[in-house]
Amino acid sequence: MIDPAFWDHALRFLNITVIDIALSGDNAIVIGMAASTLPRERRTLAIVIGGGLAIALRIGLTCIATFLMLVPYLSALGGLVLVWVVYRLLKPESGAEEAGGSEKKEVKNFRQAILLIVAADFMMSLDNVIAVAGSAHGSVFLLVAGLLISMPLLMTAGGLISTLIDKARWLVYVGAAAISFTACRMVFEDKAVAARIHASQGVALLVSLAAALVIPAAFVLATRRRPGKD
Numbered sequence: 001m002i003d004p005a006f007w008d009h010a011l012r013f014l015n016i017t018v019i020d021i022a023l024s025g026d027n028a029i030v031i032g033m034a035a036s037t038l039p040r041e042r043r044t045l046a047i048v049i050g051g052g053l054a055i056a057l058r059i060g061l062t063c064i065a066t067f068l069m070l071v072p073y074l075s076a077l078g079g080l081v082l083v084w085v086v087y088r089l090l091k092p093e094s095g096a097e098e099a100g101g102s103e104k105k106e107v108k109n110f111r112q113a114i115l116l117i118v119a120a121d122f123m124m125s126l127d128n129v130i131a132v133a134g135s136a137h138g139s140v141f142l143l144v145a146g147l148l149i150s151m152p153l154l155m156t157a158g159g160l161i162s163t164l165i166d167k168a169r170w171l172v173y174v175g176a177a178a179i180s181f182t183a184c185r186m187v188f189e190d191k192a193v194a195a196r197i198h199a200s201q202g203v204a205l206l207v208s209l210a211a212a213l214v215i216p217a218a219f220v221l222a223t224r225r226r227p228g229k230d
Contacts (some may be wrong), residue, residue, distance in 0.1 A: 026053070026182045029175045030120040035090050036111040036172070043162055046110055049119030051155045057122045059147055072192035079124035079190075082183035085120045086176045087111065090219045097205020111218060123187055124182060176216035186210035 031051060035043040165171045187193055188204040199207075 013074070021087055028157035028161060029122050030085065030089075030124070030179050031117050031155065031158025032165060033172060033175045033179075034116040034120075035158060035162040036165040037089075037109055038113055040166075042110060043159065046113045046117070047155050047162075049156065050114040051121075051151060053114070053118045054121030055147055055151045055154075057118065058125050059144055061122070063095070076187045076188035076193050079183040081119060081123045081187035082179055085116055085123075086179050086183070086215060087219050088116055089215050090176055090216060091223050120179070123186070133146075173216055173220070176219075177212040180215040181208050181212035183215075184208040187208055 008113055023219075031047055034050070035047050161175070165175075185204070185208045188197075188199060189210065
């Protein structure tokens with residue numbers, strides 16, 4: 001007869017893995033969008049490096065989740081960082097950068113893709129670390145194992161999204177809208193912000209949906225008018 005403790009640990013492990021995969025859809029979108037800016041032969045490397053660093057940060061975040069949730073405006077700050085990520089993903093390269101040499105441009109794009117993957121995954125993880133940490137019940141081994149199991153699936157999803165963007169460039173704007181929605185939601189879900197504005201869930205949802213449309217559209221218009229400037 002199998003020890004009940006075994007089933008308890010197995011169920012906790014499965015729960016951590018499922019929660020992390022279910023809550024990582026927006027992370028996969030960022031990985032796919034960032035990777036789509038690179039040549040195909042460099043995408044896998046960028047996804048592995050950026051995703052690996054992001055997973056390491058997520059493990060650290062989850063281990064100190066209780067402390068992080070006490071920091072006021074941290075989630076709201078994460079939402080603002082995601083707005084910057086949307087801008088960087090939609091911002092076209094300037095003519096001066098293109099004239100600087102394809103090799104130099106490729107190196108810059110590679111570094112930027114990794115930076116965007118790590119920054120976005122770090123901030124997006126703020127809103128799900130409590131759920132994962134709670135399922136681990138203090139077991140660092142289960143926590144790390146579940147996150148490591150979900151990592152290949154997350155990276156694979158990001159790779160598939162980058163391939164889809166190659167075939168349908170308009171998906172970039174869909175992804176930007178999804179990230180913008182997450183950014184606005186994180187601001188509303190920040191406990192310090194919620195205590196001040198007292199917005200209902202319906203209002204928060206409507207504003208987040210509006211942000212999903214307005215933020216990408218505003219950045220697209222701004223970058224087209226001033227293509228050579230940040």
